[in-house]
Amino acid sequence: MYRYDEFDERFVRERVAQFRDQVARRLEGALTEEEFRPLRLKNGLYLQLHAYMLRIAIPYGTLSSRQMRQLAMIADRWDRGYGHFTTRQNIQFNWPKLRDVPDILDALADVEMHCIQTSGNCIRNVTADHFAGVAADEVEDPRPTAELIRQWSSLHPEFVWLPRKFKIAVTGAAHDRAAIRVHDIGLRILRHPETREIGYEVIVGGGLGRTPMIGKVIRDFLPKEELLAYLEAIMRVYNLEGRRDNKFKARVKILVHEIGTEEFIRRVEEEYARLDGPSINADPEEVARIAAYFAPPPYETLPVRSHQLSVQRGLDPAFARWVDTNTFPHRVAGYAAVTISLKPVGRAPGDITSDQMRVVADLADRYSFGEIRATHSQNLVLAHVRQDDLHGLWQALGEADLASANVGLVTDIIACPGLDYCALATARSIPIAQAISRRFQDPARQREIGPLQIKISGCINACGHHHVGHIGILGLEKKGIENYQITLGGDATETAALGERLGPGIDADQVPDAIERIVGVYLRERTEGEEFIATVRRIGLEPFKRAFEAQGAGELADAAA
Amino acid sequence: MAAPKRPPLPVILLANDLLDGDVVFHTGRGWSRDPADAAVARDDAAAAALEAVAEAEMAANRVIDAYVVDVELAADGRPVPRHYRERFKTLGPSHRPDLGKQAEFARK
Numbered sequence: 001m002y003r004y005d006e007f008d009e010r011f012v013r014e015r016v017a018q019f020r021d022q023v024a025r026r027l028e029g030a031l032t033e034e035e036f037r038p039l040r041l042k043n044g045l046y047l048q049l050h051a052y053m054l055r056i057a058i059p060y061g062t063l064s065s066r067q068m069r070q071l072a073m074i075a076d077r078w079d080r081g082y083g084h085f086t087t088r089q090n091i092q093f094n095w096p097k098l099r100d101v102p103d104i105l106d107a108l109a110d111v112e113m114h115c116i117q118t119s120g121n122c123i124r125n126v127t128a129d130h131f132a133g134v135a136a137d138e139v140e141d142p143r144p145t146a147e148l149i150r151q152w153s154s155l156h157p158e159f160v161w162l163p164r165k166f167k168i169a170v171t172g173a174a175h176d177r178a179a180i181r182v183h184d185i186g187l188r189i190l191r192h193p194e195t196r197e198i199g200y201e202v203i204v205g206g207g208l209g210r211t212p213m214i215g216k217v218i219r220d221f222l223p224k225e226e227l228l229a230y231l232e233a234i235m236r237v238y239n240l241e242g243r244r245d246n247k248f249k250a251r252v253k254i255l256v257h258e259i260g261t262e263e264f265i266r267r268v269e270e271e272y273a274r275l276d277g278p279s280i281n282a283d284p285e286e287v288a289r290i291a292a293y294f295a296p297p298p299y300e301t302l303p304v305r306s307h308q309l310s311v312q313r314g315l316d317p318a319f320a321r322w323v324d325t326n327t328f329p330h331r332v333a334g335y336a337a338v339t340i341s342l343k344p345v346g347r348a349p350g351d352i353t354s355d356q357m358r359v360v361a362d363l364a365d366r367y368s369f370g371e372i373r374a375t376h377s378q379n380l381v382l383a384h385v386r387q388d389d390l391h392g393l394w395q396a397l398g399e400a401d402l403a404s405a406n407v408g409l410v411t412d413i414i415a416c417p418g419l420d421y422c423a424l425a426t427a428r429s430i431p432i433a434q435a436i437s438r439r440f441q442d443p444a445r446q447r448e449i450g451p452l453q454i455k456i457s458g459c460i461n462a463c464g465h466h467h468v469g470h471i472g473i474l475g476l477e478k479k480g481i482e483n484y485q486i487t488l489g490g491d492a493t494e495t496a497a498l499g500e501r502l503g504p505g506i507d508a509d510q511v512p513d514a515i516e517r518i519v520g521v522y523l524r525e526r527t528e529g530e531e532f533i534a535t536v537r538r539i540g541l542e543p544f545k546r547a548f549e550a551q552g553a554g555e556l557a558d559a560a561a
Numbered sequence: 562m563a564a565p566k567r568p569p570l571p572v573i574l575l576a577n578d579l580l581d582g583d584v585v586f587h588t589g590r591g592w593s594r595d596p597a598d599a600a601v602a603r604d605d606a607a608a609a610a611l612e613a614v615a616e617a618e619m620a621a622n623r624v625i626d627a628y629v630v631d632v633e634l635a636a637d638g639r640p641v642p643r644h645y646r647e648r649f650k651t652l653g654p655s656h657r658p659d660l661g662k663q664a665e666f667a668r669k
Contacts, residue, residue: 027580029622047626049650050661052582080660095660097581348656419646420654430656480644 001064001371002147002293004112011154012109015116019043020102027099042122042160044115045101048423054096055118056108060128060146060170061089061374063113065361068372070111072357078104083357085342085350087414087465088167089127089374090118094421116154121162123153123235129171129178130375133294134383136331140189140198142170142178144291145227148282151290152228159235163242164250166235167207174494179376181215181496182206182468184252185234192221199223204234204264205256206496208462213253214496216261218268225287229280233272237264297369297384302334306387319394321443322405327390336387338368340380340397341404341412345441348430349415350378359400367393376465377414377453379407409446410454410519411437414465418458418475419482425458427475427482432456432511439512440519449519452532455490468492470533471518472499473511482508488518488544489536500541502548510551517547567608568631573599573640574611575650576618576627584650584662585624587614592624595666596651597639601632 004012019039026036040046044055056071063071071091075081078100079093086092096104108114118125126146133141149168153159159166171178172189180186186203200222206215222230234252241259243249256264313320328337340360342350352360360380364372367389368382375381385393397403406412413436416422418429433456440446455469459476466472472487484506487499506514519532521543526535536544574587578594585592589600602608608629615627630647632640642648653661 027622033619033622033625047577047582049646050582050584050653051577094654095582099580419649420656428655430654434656482645 001062002059002143002290008112008151009109012112012114012116015043015114016102016105016109019105023098023102038120041119042117043101043105044118045096045098046119046423048094048417048421049419050421051095052098052101053421054093054101054104054115055086056091056093056113056115057118057125058089058091058113058374059150060126060132060143061130061376062132062143063372063374064111065364065370065372067111067113068357068361068364070107070113072354072361074104074107075354075357082351082353084348084417085352085374085378085380087376087378087416087463088125089130089376090125091374092417094417119165121164121166122160123149123156123162123166123168126150126153127167127169127178127183127376129173129176130373130381131177131328131337131383132172132373133296134328134330134332134335134337135173135175135177136329137175138173138331139191140172141291141294142172142187142189143294144287145172145187145189145200146170147290147293148227148287149231152231152282158232159239162235162239163244164247166238166252176492176494176496179465179468179492179496180206181494182208182212182465182492183215185231186215187227189224190221197223200227202230202234204268205253205261207251207253208465208467209251210248210460210462211251211254211257212462212467212498213257214498215253216256216264218261218265225281225284226277228282229275229277230268230272232280233268233275236271236275237267241267296332297371299332299335299384300386302332302386302388304333306334306390309387309390312391316391318405319391321447322394322403323390325405325409325447326407327385330384332384334387336385336390338382338385338390338393339375339407340382340402341406342379342402343406343412343437344401344404345411345437346434347437348420349413349433352380356400356402359396359402363393363396377412379412405443406446408451408453410440410449410452410515411446413437413454413456414469415456416458416463418456418464422458424461425475426460426477427458427484428508429456429458429464429473429475432473432475432484432508435508435512436515439516449523450531452519453492454515465492466490467498468496469499470536471515476505478505484508484511486511486514486518486548488541489533491533502541502545506551514548514551517551518544521547567605567612568629570605570608570631571601571603571634571640572608572611572629572631573601573642574615574627574629575599575647576615576624579622579625586651587611587618592618594662596662597666599632599640601634601640602629 203215373381419425457464490499586599
């Protein structure tokens with residue numbers, strides 16, 4: 001893991017002191033709320049419905065057991081004993097008091113954490129593939145790139161007041177687990193087809209929210225050492241020409257869309273040609289220094305297949321099911337990457353208690369070199385577990401209600417906090433997720449249905465990524481009542497697609513039945529081994545629309561009977 | 562001059578406490594964290610008075626996001642916001658009855 005050097009340490013401490021002073025001035029009345037608001041947002045502090053909310057950055061989703069324990073301490077001491085992992089691999093506390101926030105930030109700085117640029121019109125926390133460094137299909141670990149971008153973008157004097165927020169995601173693998181096509185900038189590390197040199201595919205102008213767009217490739221291959229200068233060229237074009245006059249048109253996706261990809265590329269390349277690249281690009285020594293922090297942990301030499309694991313699988317079917325759904329092949333023989341589901345049936349997706357945080361921290365120390373990752377699907381990952389240890393890990397997780405065997409299945413639902421917490425929300429998300437997960441709680445049925453991603457947002461800002469859910473659910477308000485639009489066919493991976501609406505919005509209590517009908521069509525129509533999203537692509541929306549519409553008609557018939 | 566936009570009567574005034582962030586309700590004399598203490602304005606003059614309080618209290622840096630909300634009166638006389646968003650502000654997260662005002666000010 002990356003460790004702060006003296007510059008990082010000083011920067012974060014100075015920032016805490018600065019914010020402490022800003023809070024004091026706010027409380028004295030020297031700063032009005034209008035003056036204070038952008039300052040608190042730049043430090044991750046929002047005002048939500050019931051209280052303030054503090055969003056803590058977890059750079060590219062990686063945190064240490066020590067950091068996790070500190071988060072547990074903060075949850076207990078200054079919040080209500082739990083936290084919420086978000087779709088941007090961050091964690092949020094829902095009940096901090098303004099007067100305590102400077103102390104919380106100091107406690108975070110003690111473990112090399114902060115809330116800087118988790119909000120506001122700046123380059124936000126950079127996200128990455130949660131299987132970085134361990135995935136077999138990876139060309140290169142994306143975390144050194146993400147860390148380099150974090151350092152470059154932190155308080156970059158040119159880019160701290162952008163037209164709007166700006167989100168960057170990086171993957172080093174062919175299969176996209178970081179949703180790079182729906183970010184302002186998505187980077188994919190790849191090898192040049194001829195020279196085999198390592199570089200980046202650069203994608204710009206993706207995004208969800210009010211106007212969802214799939215990003216456009218603006219460079220097929222950018223040599224690795226040119227990254228920062230090229231990013232700077234993109235940011236300059238956007239900073240200069242992004243629409244500051246209209247908040248809803250200020251994201252880079254709108255600029256790319258309005259002037260066209262070709263013209264956007266032309267302007268970026270023109271700016272890039274003008275820039276003094278060598279003065280911007282990172283010193284190779286510094287790149288190497290950063291990369292060294294992400295060197296693989298000291299793995300043991302183990303057989304490819306663990307005998308112990310096969311025996312335990314045979315003896316314990318529940319364990320075998322968990323291994324099937326919650327482990328991911330590791331590039332090192334004898335190891336597995338484990339996803340800890342934060343989606344037990346009937347609970348709020350992504351929520352974790354302070355006790356569970358401590359359990360995860362202890363298990364990370366015991367089984368995974370003290371390292372933990374947060375995923376954009378609101379789960380956690382222990383990336384380096386010996387296959388021999390899986391059974392012990394599973395048992396310990398089970399004692400803490402952390403062994404749900406549902407990763408990637410219908411109950412592994414992404415949901416934003418929605419109107420249960422969020423001041424921007426138009427409807428609730430969490431109770432919808434709870435109702436669906438209760439409806440589909442039977443483990444055998446979940447496995448029969450297979451991989452299916454449901455994503456729920458409580459407003460058009462789309463923090464719950466509903467546009468790219470296989471089934472997307474968007475909560476809106478209609479005549480003073482919560483109303484939910486269902487979309488189908490979204491995809492957040494390398495085959496990115498935006499879901500399409502199935503029909504008119506429905507009431508909250510109709511949502512589980514609607515999902516049931518959609519799943520029913522899939523089970524009827526699928527071919528042998530065909531996953532949900534593949535069936536949707538093959539047969540199109542019509543059969544699903546008919547089933548969806550029949551629901552409304554069926555209810556009328558029931559009422560008349 | 563056009564009349565300021567105001568929700569239909571009756572209304573109450575709610576806000577978030579600057580220091581704590583907690584939702585607070587104006588009682589007519591000061592702020593209370595208990596929604597049952599909210600003063601109910603039943604006519605335009607009373608509603609205008611609450612709006613004036615909102616402005617003054619925000620200017621005095623005691624509260625933020627202060628605004629009046631239209632309510633219905635429950636059988637026991639307690640004001641209940643008509644819109645679900647503000648109703649949640651008087652209760653807390655709907656999936657966590659152990660948190661927020663619904664837990665703190667649970668009525669028998």
